Amino acid sequence: MSYCLNCHQSYMETWSWQAFLGLGIVPLLCQDCEGRLELIKGEICRICGRAFSLFPEQYRQGDCCFDCIRWEEDPTWNGVLQQNRSLYVYNDFLKEVIAKLKYRGDAEIVKAFYPVAKTSFRKISRNGLVIPIPLSEERHYKRGFNQAELLARGFSSQPALLLKRKTHEEKQSKKTREERLVQKENPFQVIDAEKLQGQNVLLVDDVYTTGSTLRYAAKVLLEAGAKQVSSITLAR
Structure with missing residues (x-):
């Protein structure tokens, strides 16, 4: 008998990651919760990893989405991010799971994603440094942990904490798309x-x-x- 890290209901291990992903790992979510997650699969944008099946054909050009084409056409950002890959589609269920993690302090739930993190995306790390996106000192203090750092432990037992935020700023989730894209100065600095x-x-964050x-x-x-x-990232 096991207990789901999300709904906390008991369940019998009558199904497994092996059946779902060929991993042979004990599941940490019940079958119902796992079934509500949408793995990103099929054709994706070569750069950001967005699933082409989730938006109209006219918003892509070849193997890139228009968002990434705009980034790459800007000489300031061309080639800055080699590629992003995300585990899951940011659907309503995952949005609620991430809210539990970030805003209700349920840090344990992040472990449910370690099996996929450790097995599905080994190639992208290229045996380099795994660096989580940092929180501001104020937000880290209030939350008690950095969710990106917890996720990063799914890729490396010792993430490299080589970035810090210069100042505390408004949450990204409260900004419009335009406000996210227009930033006067880089909020990060290297330690x-x-x-x-x-x-x-390999940078790690919760949502792209x-x-x-x-x-x-x-x-x-x-x-x-x-x-x-x-x-x-966990979600895209």
Whole structure:
């Protein structure tokens, strides 16, 4: 008998990750909760990992979505983020799960995603540094943990905490798309540039929305000496 990390109901292990993903790992969510998650699969944008099946054909060009084409056409951002890959579609169910994690302090629930994190995206790390997107000191203090750092432990037992936020700012979730994209200065700074020299970096965050947060972080890491930067998020 096991207990689901999301709904906390008991369930019998009559199904498994092996049946679902070929992993052979004990499930940490009940079958009902797991079934409400939507893995990103099929054709995706080469850069941001967005599933092409979720938006009209006219919003893509070849193997890229228009959002990424706009980023890449800007000389300031061209090539800054090598690629992003996300585990799941940001549907209503996952939105609620992430709210439990971030705003209601249910840090344990993040472990439900470790099996997929550890097995499905090994190639993207390229044996480099795994760096979580940091919170401001104020928000970290209020929350008690950084959800991106907890997620990063699904990829590395010792994430490299080499980024910090310069100032406390309004939550990204409260900003419009335009406000997310228009940032006067980079909100991130590198803590120890020496450890970055020539390194491939995998940034980790909870949700990819516009891609601005990850690109600002990638830019400051590249300027400090990183070789290239990719990212992975729980949701897209």
